Amino acid sequence: MHHPARLSRLLAATCSLLLLGSSAAHATELLNASYDVARELYKDVNASFVPYWKQKTGEEVTINQSHGGSSKQARAVIDGLAADVVTMNQQTDIDAIAKAGVLRADWRDAFPYHAAPYGSTIIFLVRKGNPKQIHDWGDLAREGVQLVIPNPKTAGNGRYSYLAAWAWAKEQYGSDDKAREFVGKLFHNVPVLDAGGRAATTTFIQRGIGDVLLTFESEVLQITKTFNKDDFEIVVPSMSIDADAPVAVVDRVVEQKGTRALAEGYLNFLFSPEGQRIAARHYLRPRDPAVFAEFQEQFKPIRLITVEGAFGSWAEAQARHFADGGEFDRIYQPH
Amino acid sequence: MRRTTILPGFGLALGFALFYLGLLVLLPLSAAFIKSAGMGWADFWQAVSAPRVLASYKLSFGAALLAAAINAVFGLLVAWVLVRYPFPGRRFVDALVDLPFALPTAVAGIALTALYSSNGWIGQYFAAAGIKIAFTPLGVVVALTFIGLPFVVRTVQPVLEDLEHAVEEAAASLGASRLQTFTRVIFPALLPALATGFTMAFARAVGEYGSVIFIAGNIPMVSEITPLIIISKLEQYDYAGATAVAVVMLVISLLLLLTINALQIWSRRRASA
CATH class of the missing domain: 3.40.190.10 (Periplasmic binding protein-like II)
Structure with missing residues (x-):
């Protein structure tokens, strides 16, 4: 020391x-x-x-x-x-x-x-050349069209897709009954309800299932950057829903x-x-x-409605449409 | 009569074992019961008996039983081949059996879906014949068979290894045919292990989520498994409803497992009588 x-x-x-x-x-x-x-x-x-x-x-x-x-x-x-x-x-x-x-x-x-701070919206992705001629929500309920949508019970993209379809039909046909009928037809065209948004993307892109994928615009743009761009086409419907984060x-x-x-x-x-x-x-x-x-090149102009505007609030939309026994469950109940 | 055992202190060892089981198994399970007890009978009944939920029990338990049965038959065959026939690469094949244990279930699910979808390596041939596997209840059975395979093989294998060749020779020398030797001598000896393997494969399949979710298609009333119902209830912050369905699953599983055990004991008694 x-x-x-x-x-x-x-x-x-x-x-x-x-x-x-x-x-x-x-x-x-x-x-x-x-x-x-x-x-x-x-x-x-x-x-x-x-x-x-x-x-x-x-x-x-x-x-x-x-x-x-x-x-x-x-x-x-x-x-x-x-x-x-x-x-x-x-x-x-x-x-x-x-x-x-x-x-x-x-x-x-x-x-x-x-x-x-940011948000997205629901748009469509179709296969090259748009063989089923899908241009707007109305085309999705046609017979012979297959859609891939994530499960509205478990995935946000699924919930927004469902609500946007309902809101479009209500505007178009004027009543909740007609909207219910339209959304029912649309979901009967869905062969796979994946639990998550990414799984739905995989089903559409890799498994080759369905004519159109409904998901967030951010996911669609990501897909067209990641996978072969020429295999798919983006379709922007006449209106959609604001999905803010x-x-x-x-x-x-x-x-x-x-x-x-x-x-x-x-x-x-x-x-x-x-x-x-x-x-x-x-x-x-x-x-x-x-x-x-x-970034206006990237984001196509689209008329956006909000959940609050069309459904009152998220809580109301959730209780009426996605809770057990709600509108979404009734689509699948045997009549 | 005091027998000496390897572990010191019978009381201590038993006490610890019970405490350990209680902490690891009973406590989480009773939490589920307590959570669902918070809702009234009417709500409970409504949560567990909705048409969508009933359809999911049918699929979950039906597919799990079917997958366990398939595994019992083919798992026995695999175990037999691994024990009785020496062939090059046997150790490698033996190691392969455990892979379904090690593979993350999501990876298994995605791989199986890729194989069995209409544009997959295997699925395309079935699709040509008009059979869809992925995104149908059939796909659920495929996934559950995959994850349950090791249970049957690994329970039957050691018993088969211990089964002495001399017993078969004795049966043959007493004039038994090959079929008789199998059904009267070998099979009864294997049955308890086979039943255990079946039970484990079944129990595992009932609770499986990760691999099934990718291949099932998840269409309400058609291809929704009960664990998905639970997850969707959690997603809606309906914790009581989710635990209610979980409780029903647990009770049905327990009843089925007890039945299988009772059958096993009964068949053993009959065999020894």
């Missing part, structure tokens, strides 16, 4: 450094609980957000991602998954978290555009971890021009009109 004093000083310095390091890392970690197909999107968002936040606040942050089925993620957050923010693709999932008291009931007012800060978690500023900064970043551009590059419709204009 030649230099006990120096040694102890060194030890103390190391210890305090370690402590500092760990406490700093602790304070600046953020967990984003999100839905399945958003994995790539948030990988890009995080890569841009980390340097942005460092420049803005000098803080070094790590963003962790957790992905899974939207409602399973919501359940996990309710049950205690320590996610600072949730980024979902359906309002009902965040409503469920709010109902459990984990985040504020008026979360839709916490950010611009009803807390939905909402986000929220999980109050219970950020209060506990002291990460509110970071969580709000992260979600606000999604609404910034840079965040909006990243969403658009992932084929999601940005809300910022200026950014939307930059």
Whole structure:
């Protein structure tokens, strides 16, 4: 022991450094609980957000991602998954978290555009040359046309497809009875109801089943980029439904971890021009009109209705159409 | 009469075993019962007896029984070949049997769907004959047969290995035909193991979700399995309804398993009498 004093000083310095390091890392970690197909999107968002936040606040942050089925993620957050923010693709999932008291009931007012930085809509993908001549919703209920739609009971794309079809028929034929009849015919043309959106894509593309695939525009554009573009054609119907993807800060978690500023900064970043551009590059419709204009080649003009406008609210649509014994179940009941 | 056992302390070992089973099996199961107990009888009955749900029980249990039966027949054959015939690559084939255990079920489901859909390697020939496999109840049976195979092979195999050749020779020397030797000597010895394998394959198939979901087609009233009904109820945040259906599944499974066990005991008694 030649230099006990120096040694102890060194030890103390190391210890305090370690402590500092760990406490700093602790304070600046953020967990984003999100839905399945958003994995790539948030990988890009995080890569841009980390340097942005460092420049803005000098803080070094790590963003962790957790992905899974939207409602399973919501359940996990309710049950205690320590996610600072949730980024979902359906309002009902965040409503469920709010109902459990984990985040504020008026979360839709916490950010611009009803807390939905981007969205998508339902469009059609048909086989090359459009052999069945499918141009609008009415063509889908024709005899001899086969559609692939994800199961509305388990997949958001399925729910939106169903609601858009109902809304179109109600506009077209003027009554709920006629809409019910139309949607019934349409779903009897569906040979496979895959549990998830990606599975439906696989069924249509790889298994070669069906004449038309109904799914999110973001998925359709992704497909035409990933697979052989010439094998398929995109069909944009006369109207469709706005499928906005909402986000929220999980109050219970950020209060506990002291990460509110970071969580709000992260979600606000999604609404910034840079965040909006990243969403658009992932084929999601940005809300910022200026950014939307930059990508107008990509997003075909289409008249969009909203769930609130056509069905009152998500809760009402859910209870009337998708709950057990609801309109959707009745399509399949033997008469 | 005190017998010495390898594990010290009968009380301690039993206590631990019961605690372990309770923690791992009974606790989650009773949670399901408690959750569904929160709803009234009328709601419970409505949740578990809707036409869509009834159709799914028929498919889930019917396909599981059929798949377990197929596995009992062909699993026995595979076990027989693996034990009785030395052939090049036997160890490799032997290892192959366990693959359905190791493969993530979603991968199995996607692979089977690719093979058996109308444009798949196998499916195209059936499609030419007018038979659709993928996206029909038939596809469900295919997937359940796949995941259940190892159970029968692995339960029958060791018993078959222990079965001495001398017994068969004795039967032959006493004038038994080959068929008689099989039905009167070998089969009774294998039956308990075969029944166990059948039961395990069945139990596994009833609860299977991952592989079936891709090949089933999931059309209400036609090709929806009960686990999918449970998942769709969860998706609607209807936890009580989901657990109610789960409870019915558990009770039916338990009754079927008890029946199979009772049959097994009865046949053993009859054989030894």
